Amino acid sequence: MIKSTSIIIILLVLFGFEAHSQFANQEEYQAWLDSLAKENYIANTILLEEVNVLSRSGKEKDFYEYLRGNPMNSVDDFVHHLPGMNMSRKGNYASEPMMRGMDINRLEVNIDGMRIKPACTDRMDPVTSYMEPNNMATLELEKGSEGFKSASSTGHGLNFTTKSPVFDRSRQVKGMVGLKYGTVANEFSQMGDVNWNSKGSAVRFNFVNRWAGNYYGGEKTLVENSGFNKLNFSLGYSQQIGESDLIKIHYIQDEAWDIGYPALPMDVSRASAKMLSGTYLRSFGAEKRNSMDVKFYYNTIVHIMDDSKREDVVMHMDMPGETQTIGTIFSTRLVNQKGNSINTKVELYNSYSFAEMTMYPEGQSSMYMQTWPGIRQYGFSVGVDGKAALSSKTRVSAGLRLEVAKMYMEEDFGISQFDVFGKENTEEEFTPLPTVFLGLDRKLGSKSNLGIRGSYGVRMPNNSEKFGFYIFNSTDRFDYVGDPEIQPENSFKLDLEYTYQSSRFTFKVTQFNYYFTNYILGVSDTILQAMTPGAQGVKTYSNTSNASLNGIELFSQFELSPKTGLIATINYSHGNDYEGEPLPFIPPFKMMASTYSRLKLFTIQPEVVYAAAQNRVSEKNIESSTPSFWLFNFKISKDYQFNNKRLRGVVGIENIFDNLYREHIDWGGIPRPGRNIFVDLSFSF
Amino acid sequence: MQKHISLGLIMALTIQFLGCTEDQKVEPAPFQNPNLVSKANTTDGKYQISILSNHSFQLGYNLWNMEVEVLSSGESTEPDEWNASPIMEMHSSAHGSFSEIISTGVENQGAAVFQMPEGSGMSWKIILDLKLDGVDYSMDMPVEVPSSDMPNLASFVSSKDSQSYFLSIANINSFSVGSNELDILVFKKESMMDWPAAEDLVVSFEPSMPSMGHGSPNNLDPVHSGKGHYLGKVNFTMTGVWRLDFTIYQESKKIGECFIDLDLQ
Numbered sequence: 001m002i003k004s005t006s007i008i009i010i011l012l013v014l015f016g017f018e019a020h021s022q023f024a025n026q027e028e029y030q031a032w033l034d035s036l037a038k039e040n041y042i043a044n045t046i047l048l049e050e051v052n053v054l055s056r057s058g059k060e061k062d063f064y065e066y067l068r069g070n071p072m073n074s075v076d077d078f079v080h081h082l083p084g085m086n087m088s089r090k091g092n093y094a095s096e097p098m099m100r101g102m103d104i105n106r107l108e109v110n111i112d113g114m115r116i117k118p119a120c121t122d123r124m125d126p127v128t129s130y131m132e133p134n135n136m137a138t139l140e141l142e143k144g145s146e147g148f149k150s151a152s153s154t155g156h157g158l159n160f161t162t163k164s165p166v167f168d169r170s171r172q173v174k175g176m177v178g179l180k181y182g183t184v185a186n187e188f189s190q191m192g193d194v195n196w197n198s199k200g201s202a203v204r205f206n207f208v209n210r211w212a213g214n215y216y217g218g219e220k221t222l223v224e225n226s227g228f229n230k231l232n233f234s235l236g237y238s239q240q241i242g243e244s245d246l247i248k249i250h251y252i253q254d255e256a257w258d259i260g261y262p263a264l265p266m267d268v269s270r271a272s273a274k275m276l277s278g279t280y281l282r283s284f285g286a287e288k289r290n291s292m293d294v295k296f297y298y299n300t301i302v303h304i305m306d307d308s309k310r311e312d313v314v315m316h317m318d319m320p321g322e323t324q325t326i327g328t329i330f331s332t333r334l335v336n337q338k339g340n341s342i343n344t345k346v347e348l349y350n351s352y353s354f355a356e357m358t359m360y361p362e363g364q365s366s367m368y369m370q371t372w373p374g375i376r377q378y379g380f381s382v383g384v385d386g387k388a389a390l391s392s393k394t395r396v397s398a399g400l401r402l403e404v405a406k407m408y409m410e411e412d413f414g415i416s417q418f419d420v421f422g423k424e425n426t427e428e429e430f431t432p433l434p435t436v437f438l439g440l441d442r443k444l445g446s447k448s449n450l451g452i453r454g455s456y457g458v459r460m461p462n463n464s465e466k467f468g469f470y471i472f473n474s475t476d477r478f479d480y481v482g483d484p485e486i487q488p489e490n491s492f493k494l495d496l497e498y499t500y501q502s503s504r505f506t507f508k509v510t511q512f513n514y515y516f517t518n519y520i521l522g523v524s525d526t527i528l529q530a531m532t533p534g535a536q537g538v539k540t541y542s543n544t545s546n547a548s549l550n551g552i553e554l555f556s557q558f559e560l561s562p563k564t565g566l567i568a569t570i571n572y573s574h575g576n577d578y579e580g581e582p583l584p585f586i587p588p589f590k591m592m593a594s595t596y597s598r599l600k601l602f603t604i605q606p607e608v609v610y611a612a613a614q615n616r617v618s619e620k621n622i623e624s625s626t627p628s629f630w631l632f633n634f635k636i637s638k639d640y641q642f643n644n645k646r647l648r649g650v651v652g653i654e655n656i657f658d659n660l661y662r663e664h665i666d667w668g669g670i671p672r673p674g675r676n677i678f679v680d681l682s683f684s685f
Numbered sequence: 686m687q688k689h690i691s692l693g694l695i696m697a698l699t700i701q702f703l704g705c706t707e708d709q710k711v712e713p714a715p716f717q718n719p720n721l722v723s724k725a726n727t728t729d730g731k732y733q734i735s736i737l738s739n740h741s742f743q744l745g746y747n748l749w750n751m752e753v754e755v756l757s758s759g760e761s762t763e764p765d766e767w768n769a770s771p772i773m774e775m776h777s778s779a780h781g782s783f784s785e786i787i788s789t790g791v792e793n794q795g796a797a798v799f800q801m802p803e804g805s806g807m808s809w810k811i812i813l814d815l816k817l818d819g820v821d822y823s824m825d826m827p828v829e830v831p832s833s834d835m836p837n838l839a840s841f842v843s844s845k846d847s848q849s850y851f852l853s854i855a856n857i858n859s860f861s862v863g864s865n866e867l868d869i870l871v872f873k874k875e876s877m878m879d880w881p882a883a884e885d886l887v888v889s890f891e892p893s894m895p896s897m898g899h900g901s902p903n904n905l906d907p908v909h910s911g912k913g914h915y916l917g918k919v920n921f922t923m924t925g926v927w928r929l930d931f932t933i934y935q936e937s938k939k940i941g942e943c944f945i946d947l948d949l950q
Contacts, residue, residue, distance in 0.1 A: 315896065315897075357923075359897075359923075359925070361896035361897075361925070361926070364896055364925065364926045364948075365924075365925060365926060365948050365950075366924070366925065367894065367896075367897070367923045367924055367925030367926075368862075368923055368924040368925070369862065369922060369923035369924070413862060413863075415863075416861060416862050416863025416864070417862055417863055417922060417923075418863075419863040419864035419920070420863060420864050420901055420902060420903060420920035420921070420922055421902065421903060422864075422903060469922075470922065527902055528902050529899040529900050529901075529902070530899060531897060531899045531922065531923075533897060533898070
């Protein structure tokens with residue numbers, strides 16, 4: 001069924017778990033409920049179908065278990081392993097997820113369904129930078145406008161669900177601690193989590209602390225201004241009420257400081273996120289298959305960008321930003337005996353984003369402007385989707401979602417700024433953002449499945465596209481100005497998917513096609529003068545007539561023996577703008593192959609990555625082509641199990657041959673890390 | 686946040702200022718927080734004359750209000766007629782400057798341009814000639830005009846006839862980030878006491894930030910609207926020091942250039 005949904009679920013459950021969907025009796029159901037409660041009550045109930053398939057087939061679970069390797073990896077480390085995903089880097093911190101060549105403008109990243117607005121005008125803080133794997137339970141990637149969990153988007157959605165406190169009658173206290181060291185950036189990580197539960201109450205606390213110095217690219221190339229410090233912790237409390245009700249309160253705080261961004265002219269002295277949510281969840285109906293939940297949440301991000309630690313700066317400047325988001329989500333899920341399901345979701349949200357820039361010329365008064373002039377956005381959405389079997393061979397999935405949203409400037413100062421362009425505020429306008437999708441899956445024989453999925457989506461322009469004011473982009477060295485009158489962007493998507501699965505071989509190929517209208521792109525405006533020293537011009541965000549993105553994703557897995565497997569993925573995207581020229585930041589053909597062998601003493605995991613050169617570059621974005629590269633990685637691990645406890649040691653070497661390389665989607669042409677030897681120890685109790 | 690709020694307030698006040706302006710060529714700003722600039726009693730002890738302004742006087746164009754108080758009753762009164770002329774007294778000589786009367790009656794508003802700062806042995810006064818209740822008075826009103834790093838004043842010598850021209854921004858105190866009306870006054874020196882408005886010029890200008898090397902878009906060159914005032918539009922994209930570079934043409938020939946710097950808050 002996971003094949004039929006095109007939603008990829010990754011289980012990050014450290015201790016593994018079992019889930020069953022057919023219950024012979026109440027006792028079995030209770031056992032199932034307990035097992036669910038072991039790691040993540042909400043995520044697992046909602047994702048029951050997918051989880052079930054995943055645990056049954058075992059193969060993809062192996063794959064993701066393998067990829068995950070160890071929770072000590074950062075979010076960036078594993079997200080980039082997902083089919084279709086790439087991580088664009090600006091340094092050694094806060095990589096930006098990209099999907100099939102689409103950047104975060106077309107990727108809605110949520111945590112537990114909560115909307116979060118990054119606070120940096122220069123895209124230094126994608127939502128993923130405020131997460132840590134050791135408080136994540138699952139990651140859902142919605143390709144295209146499918147699904148209804150995320151906000152309106154023309155690309156895709158990425159939703160992280162966080163780990164909840166575990167109810168486990170057999171163990172009142174459990175947890176884990178871990179340490180990791182990597183040579184390339186002198187990076188240390190330490191982490192821990194502990195779970196306590198008793199009589200229907202459970203508490204979970206976890207933390208991660210990382211710090212790193214400047215890293216070396218291949219061939220011992222020092223990348224200056226690339227160190228960082230980070231502390232992430234969360235506290236969760238769950239209370240069962242009766243047999244079918246649960247209340248959860250969850251707080252996450254992420255603090256990072258002195259973060260270097262070598263691809264940009266500025267660094268970040270502080271990035272801070274605080275997220276608080278309260279959820280009420282109820283299961284009901286026959287065998288308690290149905291569920292509903294209500295969530296209230298608030299989050300705030302403060303992001304302080306400055307260049308006080310850079311030398312040779314023409315003029316010092318500060319660019320702080322902050323956002324606040326508050327919202328509520330009401331969702332229900334109904335599942336019948338046959339596994340047909342229908343989901344509904346109603347959402348209200350309200351967010352505020354503010355960013356400013358102050359420059360300090362020598363011997364003169366400071367210069368001040370508002371780069372995000374107090375942008376208020378609020379909206380309301382209703383969504384319904386479902387899946388049903390039309391026959392034993394055919395399944396259909398469909399969804400419909402309507403959001404209405406309003407976005408405007410609240411700061412009079414900012415409104416005056418736009419007077420300069422003769423543009424007015426948009427306080428009066430409500431924008432409808434409809435999303436619809438339809439998918440069909442048909443079995444061809446016992447091992448093959450053919451899927452066809454289409455969708456239409458609309459997205460709201462983001463803060464910078466609508467109200468950004470002279471925001472410098474270091475990739476093309478242009479200042480970008482928003483357009484308050486910009487229209488929403490539309491996309492039509494068609495995915496064709498073929499899957500073959502036998503006992504020892506899995507093969508899945510997806511061909512995807514996106515066609516955008518009103519595609520939002522920065523278009524060079526020769527009348528305007530650049531404001532940032534060194535910038536070569538100004539681009540205004542504009543609705544270009546169209547853009548297209550096509551490509552292919554291939555995933556295959558061979559089980560060579562019960563203890564040895566081979567996994568290979570291939571990704572390719574091809575994008576054209578409204579003039580038929582290449583879109584910027586399109587990753588080239590890329591291939592990854594890994595094997596894993598469970599030997600007597602160790603598990604070994606060699607991996608090879610190849611990326612072709614990207615010579616289809618966007619001249620409008622002053623892109624230069626990127627050479628191809630090969631990468632070789634190797635990892636060896638060993639587990640010791642005793643008394644329900646586990647000690648795991650991992651030693652690995654990444655970029656074995658110390659190749660000097662960069663990926664096409666990286667900013668500023670900075671090299672990726674060179675040879676890295678890491679040691680990773682964790683103890684679970 | 687404090688900063689945003691105070692900036693917002695400033696903006697709101699500025700908008701109010703602009704909103705209250707009357708339909709006149711020169712916009713008299715309402716005197717909300719009048720500053721006493723100068724005060725004197727008539728020699729017969731009947732009246733007290735005050736000059737008030739929103740700002741202390743600076744080099745360049747200054748708007749001011751005149752108030753007349755009947756000392757015996759403490760009530761204000763209106764002059765039958767009046768005139769004003771700014772005079773700079775130097776060691777052994779004196780010279781005048783440009784001056785205009787903007788409104789008379791209930792509100793008596795005038796403007797004067799000071800082309801140089803006071804100094805040792807050099808000081809400015811405004812000579813007010815009033816007719817009050819049928820009696821003529823001539824009042825010497827001393828005013829202070831300190832020197833300034835960024836004078837709201839520029840001058841050039843015409844390449845056509847070698848006359849000295851002066852240029853000042855009449856509404857400089859209402860500028861804020863965003864789109865602003867631009868009101869420039871241009872006058873010339875005919876003699877030490879004769880400073881008439883220059884009404885036959887074409888003015889173009891370009892704003893820029895000297896420390897950044899960029900300008901702003903969508904500005905409108907000022908066009909003569911009467912009595913030496915040229916109205917246009919100037920856009921500021923951020924606070925800080927801006928320079929307005931002017932190029933002046935007469936009969937399609939460039940006769941000079943000059944600039945005015947201002948510190949936009």
